[in-house]
Amino acid sequence: MTKGLPATLEAAVETAAVAHARRHVRRLKSGEISAQPLELRDSEGAAPCSWFGREDSRAWVKARLKALAVIPQRASFVCGLARDGVSVADEALREIIVEHKERDEKLLASLRACDIEITKAARRRRGGWDTTEVVLRNLAIASVIADVCRAFGLPPTRSRSARRHGLSGCYIASRALEEEREAISEASVARTWTRYGFLLGP
Secondary structure: OOOOOOHHHHHHHHHHHHHHHHHHHHHHHHOOOOOOOHHHOOOOOOOOOOOOOHHHHHHHHHHHHHHHHOOHHHHHHHHHHHHOOOHHHHHHHHHHHHHHHHOOOOOOHHHHHHHHHHHHOOOOOOOOOOHHHHHHHHHHHHHHHHHHHHHHOOOOOOOHHHOOOOOOHHHHHHHHHHHOOOOOOHHHHHHHHHHHHHHOOO
């Protein structure tokens, strides 16, 4: 849409797009757009989740993994993550197993195998940074990009030939995030879109 636009018109589009994206970011930060996982929405006393909170992000991932762990076709995936040292998957499985035993319910075959492994082995943790702490933030960023691209007909990222000029969803999102005190570089925003954009983009 913005390719070849006069500078004054492009500046006007940029101003409007940043204002639109800032409103979206504020809706995410205020909880107007809920980050509460479906599995926890009916829980009594469940505190609202923040899209930009590390602990909330980890709790969200664990809730999603617990939901997957009780689906026969997905349980082995969660067990595999735990075997690979993903600590939040290990925690999710331990909680699921304890809950089933407390209710005297039969475990899925893959969970029974995990139960044996967990009982015999000490907890393992994959080295490095815990990426589960930024999953919600990254999904929020991707949703801001997708929203502003739809609203203004922008491409998600700038082409290589237009690195310094032209508008894109990632550029607008990085501006909006910075102005809403969640400063993230355009390059980082673009990497987030590359990883998560398929969930939201056409």
